[in-house]
Amino acid sequence: MRKWMFLIVGVLVLACCGQGLAAEKPYAGQELRISFITGMPTDVALKSVIPEFEKETGMKATIIDTFYGEVLTKNMVDLYAGTGAYDVLHVESIWFAQYLPYLYPLDEFMEDPRLFDAAEYDMDDFAAFSPLTLSVFSREGKLYGFPHMAGVPLNWYRKDLLKKAGLKPPQDLDEYYNHAKKLTQDTDGDGKIDIYGIALSGARSGLVDEWLSFFFSFGGGLHARPELFLRTTFNNSVGLKTVEYYKKLYDEVAPPESLTWEFGEVGSAMQRGVVAMMWNWTCGGRWYDDPETSTVVGKVGANTFYPARFGLNALSIPADGPKKEASFEFIKWAMSKDIVRKTTIAGGPNPARASVVNDPELTKKYWWFPALRHAATRWARMYLEIPEWSAIDDALAIEFQKVCSGEISPEKALEVASNNAYEILEEAGYFKE
Amino acid sequence: MGCQAILTGSYEMMKMQNKVDITPYLLISAAAAILFVLTIYPLIYSLALSFHKFSIARPGVPWRFVGVKNYAKVFTDPVFWRIILNTLIFSCSTVGLQFVIGFGLALLFSREVQIRGEGVLRSALILPMMVPPILVGLIWLFMYKKDFGIINNILWMLNVEPVTWLSKPFIAFLAIIAAETWEWTPFMFLLLLAGLRSLPSDIYESSEVDGASTWQIFRYVTVPLLKPIIAVALIIRFMDAFRIFDMIFQLTGGGPGVATETISLYIYRNGFRYFDMGFAAALSYIALIIIVLFTNLYIRVLRRAT
Numbered sequence: 001m002r003k004w005m006f007l008i009v010g011v012l013v014l015a016c017c018g019q020g021l022a023a024e025k026p027y028a029g030q031e032l033r034i035s036f037i038t039g040m041p042t043d044v045a046l047k048s049v050i051p052e053f054e055k056e057t058g059m060k061a062t063i064i065d066t067f068y069g070e071v072l073t074k075n076m077v078d079l080y081a082g083t084g085a086y087d088v089l090h091v092e093s094i095w096f097a098q099y100l101p102y103l104y105p106l107d108e109f110m111e112d113p114r115l116f117d118a119a120e121y122d123m124d125d126f127a128a129f130s131p132l133t134l135s136v137f138s139r140e141g142k143l144y145g146f147p148h149m150a151g152v153p154l155n156w157y158r159k160d161l162l163k164k165a166g167l168k169p170p171q172d173l174d175e176y177y178n179h180a181k182k183l184t185q186d187t188d189g190d191g192k193i194d195i196y197g198i199a200l201s202g203a204r205s206g207l208v209d210e211w212l213s214f215f216f217s218f219g220g221g222l223h224a225r226p227e228l229f230l231r232t233t234f235n236n237s238v239g240l241k242t243v244e245y246y247k248k249l250y251d252e253v254a255p256p257e258s259l260t261w262e263f264g265e266v267g268s269a270m271q272r273g274v275v276a277m278m279w280n281w282t283c284g285g286r287w288y289d290d291p292e293t294s295t296v297v298g299k300v301g302a303n304t305f306y307p308a309r310f311g312l313n314a315l316s317i318p319a320d321g322p323k324k325e326a327s328f329e330f331i332k333w334a335m336s337k338d339i340v341r342k343t344t345i346a347g348g349p350n351p352a353r354a355s356v357v358n359d360p361e362l363t364k365k366y367w368w369f370p371a372l373r374h375a376a377t378r379w380a381r382m383y384l385e386i387p388e389w390s391a392i393d394d395a396l397a398i399e400f401q402k403v404c405s406g407e408i409s410p411e412k413a414l415e416v417a418s419n420n421a422y423e424i425l426e427e428a429g430y431f432k433e
Numbered sequence: 434m435g436c437q438a439i440l441t442g443s444y445e446m447m448k449m450q451n452k453v454d455i456t457p458y459l460l461i462s463a464a465a466a467i468l469f470v471l472t473i474y475p476l477i478y479s480l481a482l483s484f485h486k487f488s489i490a491r492p493g494v495p496w497r498f499v500g501v502k503n504y505a506k507v508f509t510d511p512v513f514w515r516i517i518l519n520t521l522i523f524s525c526s527t528v529g530l531q532f533v534i535g536f537g538l539a540l541l542f543s544r545e546v547q548i549r550g551e552g553v554l555r556s557a558l559i560l561p562m563m564v565p566p567i568l569v570g571l572i573w574l575f576m577y578k579k580d581f582g583i584i585n586n587i588l589w590m591l592n593v594e595p596v597t598w599l600s601k602p603f604i605a606f607l608a609i610i611a612a613e614t615w616e617w618t619p620f621m622f623l624l625l626l627a628g629l630r631s632l633p634s635d636i637y638e639s640s641e642v643d644g645a646s647t648w649q650i651f652r653y654v655t656v657p658l659l660k661p662i663i664a665v666a667l668i669i670r671f672m673d674a675f676r677i678f679d680m681i682f683q684l685t686g687g688g689p690g691v692a693t694e695t696i697s698l699y700i701y702r703n704g705f706r707y708f709d710m711g712f713a714a715a716l717s718y719i720a721l722i723i724i725v726l727f728t729n730l731y732i733r734v735l736r737r738a739t
Contacts, residue, residue: 072706073706076489077489080492098708101490101493204687204688255579256579256597256601257579257600258600259600259688260599260685272580274580387488387490387491387708391706394702402690404689405600405601405602405689407602407689
């Protein structure tokens with residue numbers, strides 16, 4: 001009798017322990033399929049910290065890496081087909097409007113005290129980084145993603161070359177060009193240019209971001225409401241000045257190969273020591289100090305003097321994801337102060353939390369953080385946040401590339417690009433009354 | 434009585450003959466179902482899509498019937514005509530080059546006198562064809578790099594000015610043709626070599642006996658006999674070259690401007706970057722019609738020539 005009593009009590013105790021464990025790890029055993037962008041430094045750094053999440057929650061995180069150029073297509077096809085292939089998505093802000101119909105708002109989870117402690121999480125820390133940090137991924141008062149990485153293009157420059165030439169970092173586009181002209185040089189006397197003044201992001205996928213920085217710098221404007229877009233929004237004296245400026249940079253101070261470069265190749269040019277300055281994103285910040293791949297360790301500085309697109313990325317939950325609460329747990333964990341700090345230490349170069357970017361300890365290692373903070377608060381802006389932006393981006397890039405390759409004049413390029421952009425918006429129905 | 438029996442027997446035989454045997458149909462039904470699901474249904478679906486306006490970036494907006502508007506947009510788009518021209522020039526030049534080089538190599542390997550190490554050489558020659566096109570694009574992308582690409586390194590060693598291979602429209606076009614030719618010449622070579630080796634030797638012997646020169650034998654014996662194989666090789670390669678995507682995607686992305694953009698890339702751009710599915714479907718059908726027209730035209734010309 002006594003044996004049976006002990007057995008029953010033992011089973012009851014075990015059952016209670018099991019219940020307790022289940023309460024601690026309510027999602028244990030679940031697998032989350034997370035879409036990341038191949039080689040994106042912050043994603044790479046977050047991956048290195050994910051075992052902590054797995055240990056804490058008992059969940060398994062399966063990372064699905066996709067190249068930047070393919071991730072939109074791959075994600076959208078799966079989302080449209082409703083395959084439920086992903087539980088968490090890494091969403092780029094310029095594509096947010098395309099993803100939006102397929103994303104699940106996070107407010108439901110944030111309002112649940114069981115799942116989210118707003119005071120402890122400190123959402124103001126994101127807003128303190130930039131006023132745009134939370135608004136970019138919000139629509140009609142609902143938040144669709146926690147900010148994951150926040151970069152703004154900076155002007156990166158070779159401190160040693162500028163010092164040798166007696167120059168200070170440029171403060172406007174005139175100085176940018178003049179410095180580049182002085183720094184374009186044949187260093188070994190063989191008649192060939194060894195160092196170019198700047199690298200351009202001239203590839204179709206990168207050109208318009210850079211061009212728009214110059215356009216805004218010269219005083220150009222782009223209204224946030226697409227229905228206010230005009231054929232003369234870009235096709236005006238400022239637009240023409242910008243196209244001519246871009247062509248001048250390409251012809252005189254940039255490597256001819258720049259027309260095929262975007263941020264990776266531009267960063268590589270700096271690493272190889274073949275350019276003196278470049279407009280480039282902060283997510284490559286650590287490359288220049290990597291002794292294994294860079295020939296310019298300790299020689300690179302950064303400043304900012306032009307408006308630039310706010311390269312905000314978020315982690316979001318797809319509407320067809322079957323494990324939304326578990327997905328929210330991951331996103332909440334990944335974007336918590338502690339983990340963002342750990343991810344940054346592990347190599348993530350552009351955190352979206354002000355407290356991390358302002359951390360004096362981290363600023364010693366990530367010396368571009370002051371420039372990033374300044375750019376985020378002073379210069380960061382967004383474009384038209386509409387699904388048609390990819391088409392408009394291409395419409396501009398194609399014509400501007402033709403200008404650089406000498407195929408058409410700047411005037412013709414602006415006319416064609418502006419008309420194409422207008423027609424894209426017209427066809428999408430933005431001008432209907 | 435006897436006649437009745439014969440008539441009844443004949444009638445029974447006729448009934449048995451008229452009874453449809455469904456066994457063959459049952460046996461092929463599985464294959465037919467797969468063919469329908471994977472080929473016929475998508476063709477019908479995309480044809481229907483081409484008459485509608487729809488974007489997967491706006492899934493809440495249903496298909497909107499627009500008639501032939503998508504097709505009209507294609508034909509009135511100046512970029513489309515530029516891209517078709519790019520595609521045709523690219524297809525014809527790359528297939529032509531592959532044919533000339535491939536045929537030359539096949540003639541070399543089909544000689545009676547064996548080349549030393551022929552087996553190894555032949556295996557090495559077909560290696561490019563074994564590499565996935567997207568990797569071929571990546572390999573050539575690095576080879577074409579101005580600062581550290583092997584091609585410019587060789588030019589530098591020969592005291593020739595390095596070339597910016599992928600930033601100038603015309604040179605980028607040639608660079609892609611070169612890469613595509615490198616990859617697919619082995620296909621031509623293999624097909625033509627098989628054809629040459631299958632030709633009857635007695636015709637050659639009698640030609641030699643009749644005093645025909647090497648050139649005469651080649652022109653009046655080899656080429657006519659090889660025409661069917663040449664036709665197959667050219668048609669297959671033309672259809673593939675017309676649809677080229679991977680290599681251009683890797684090397685230039687269609688730039689600078691649209692200098693190296695082909696129809697497949699244009700369809701991809703509209704379908705999978707802008708998600709204008711109806712327009713992309715219309716483009717796809719027009720590309721299909723062009724390929725079919727060219728193929729039929731070529732077969733007719735070939736038939737007339739033979």
